[in-house]
Amino acid sequence: xxxxxxxxxxxxxxxxxxxxxxxxxxxxxxxxxxxxxxxxxxxxxxxxxxxxxxxxxxxxxxxxxxxxxxxxxxxxxxxxxxxxxxxxxxxxxxxxxxxxxxxxxxxxxxxxxxxxxxxxxxxxxxxxxxxxxxxxxxxxxxxxxxxxxxx
Numbered sequence: 001x002x003x004x005x006x007x008x009x010x011x012x013x014x015x016x017x018x019x020x021x022x023x024x025x026x027x028x029x030x031x032x033x034x035x036x037x038x039x040x041x042x043x044x045x046x047x048x049x050x051x052x053x054x055x056x057x058x059x060x061x062x063x064x065x066x067x068x069x070x071x072x073x074x075x076x077x078x079x080x081x082x083x084x085x086x087x088x089x090x091x092x093x094x095x096x097x098x099x100x101x102x103x104x105x106x107x108x109x110x111x112x113x114x115x116x117x118x119x120x121x122x123x124x125x126x127x128x129x130x131x132x133x134x135x136x137x138x139x140x141x142x143x144x145x146x147x148x149x150x151x
Contacts, residue, residue: 014141016107018127019134023048026109026127028145030055037061039146043093043111045125052123054111057093059146066095067146070139073097073105077131103131 012031018024024047031041039059045052059065069086079099087094096108107129112122129135 012145014138014145016127016129016138018125019104019130020128021047024125024127026125028142031145041145043109045109045111045123047125050123050125052111052121054092054113057088058090060089065089065146066093067139067143069095070135070142074131074136074139077103077135079103079131099131105129105131105135 011029014028016026025045027044027046029042029044031039033039037060040056041059042053042055043057065088066086069084073084076099082098084097085094092111092113094110094112096110098106098108100106105128106126108124108126110122110124112120114120129138
């Protein structure tokens with residue numbers, strides 16, 4: 001389940017909720033940009049007993065970030081074998097996707113700010129979506145959220 005919410009402070013926000021357990025979610029929020037080459041944003045992971053936030057994840061316009069990856073998954077809605085992965089250039093956000101019978105896709109979102117720093121932390125949640133419309137809607141929502149030319 002995907003929701004886009006502009007009501008909080010007129011800033012785009014995308015929340016992905018697990019189809020199996022709505023208390024498991026990933027939220028993309030607090031986006032800003034300094035130039036035409038990048039978008040900075042925060043990612044919040046939530047699950048029972050877990051709340052984690054990574055600030056200043058960066059999507060580079062030349063990096064083929066999450067939107068093309070999710071669009072590729074949506075295009076393969078009939079399924080694939082194995083696991084597909086995408087990582088941000090700074091390696092602080094990773095998405096792993098698996099396809100299961102019944103047209104379900106598991107997206108495991110792992111946030112690990114400052115991955116090479118000693119004493120760092122990491123958190124992960126998995127959201128389950130249908131491979132068709134829900135995944136296509138997520139891809140479109142992330143494409144909109146990461147658009148460099150937004151205010």
